[in-house]
Amino acid sequence: MITLKTAEQAAKMRAAGHLLERVMEAVCSAALPGVTTGHLNKIADQMIRDAGAVPSSYGYKGFPASICTSVNSVVVHGIPGDEPVLEGSIIGLDCTISLDGWQADMARTVAVGRISKEAERLIAVAERCFFEALAQCRVGNRLGDIGHAVQACAESEGFSVVRALCGHGIGRAMHEDPEVSNVGEAGRGMRLRPGMTLAVEPMINMGGYEVTVNGWDVKTLDGSLSAHYENTVLITHGAPEVLTMKAVGA
Ligand code: MF3
Ligand code: CO
Ligand code: CO
Numbered sequence: 001m002i003t004l005k006t007a008e009q010a011a012k013m014r015a016a017g018h019l020l021e022r023v024m025e026a027v028c029s030a031a032l033p034g035v036t037t038g039h040l041n042k043i044a045d046q047m048i049r050d051a052g053a054v055p056s057s058y059g060y061k062g063f064p065a066s067i068c069t070s071v072n073s074v075v076v077h078g079i080p081g082d083e084p085v086l087e088g089s090i091i092g093l094d095c096t097i098s099l100d101g102w103q104a105d106m107a108r109t110v111a112v113g114r115i116s117k118e119a120e121r122l123i124a125v126a127e128r129c130f131f132e133a134l135a136q137c138r139v140g141n142r143l144g145d146i147g148h149a150v151q152a153c154a155e156s157e158g159f160s161v162v163r164a165l166c167g168h169g170i171g172r173a174m175h176e177d178p179e180v181s182n183v184g185e186a187g188r189g190m191r192l193r194p195g196m197t198l199a200v201e202p203m204i205n206m207g208g209y210e211v212t213v214n215g216w217d218v219k220t221l222d223g224s225l226s227a228h229y230e231n232t233v234l235i236t237h238g239a240p241e242v243l244t245m246k247a248v249g250a
Pocket of ligand 2: 094095096105106107230
């Protein structure tokens, strides 16, 4: 079921989103060579709880941490642990929180120290895919316009789009309808309506789009690098609002 949020409900999601943005800033800037993924999880978990929010991933279907840490060929859902992240790696950091019963979901992929030019380009393209998709997040457009925008952006750069996982509606629950595919045909699928809140989250691989799932880890089948970029977006009568980026308002 798709839930359209009232202005009051959207305001609560905005508050969750702005808190999550601050949490993610702290986590991303701590992702330096030698730090463990477990330490990054601890930073997030503490900030979330100190602010009176709840880390939604913790205990979700048994997930054991408050953020996902996905290194190099791990696409998403990496479990934080004792291993230090190494100079030259890329790391996807994904966090969902709820504040006052309302969720926000956000991910970034960052460089650990110096990385290759190709890895830098992959990270930049994943971000650009999101903003191309965001430009389609307008009343009257359809879900297929979002997927099409991501796919066109990634493939024009010689990268591929993960199909096995997608974005989603979000609200009181972390995952609501509809599914927000990162591939698709323009002009197809459900129409976007004001008050919809969507987690738009391109997952872009340097090699092929196929993935393999091992426990929680989702990895690229060919071992190539993967980058993930996610925000929670509010559909309005005008420009979309990125609830997880204070600077990108309606
Ligand atoms: N943040 C993820 C998403 O973008 C979901 C987290 S899965 C969990 O939808 F198991 F880690 F909770
Ligand atoms: Co997420
Ligand atoms: Co999500």
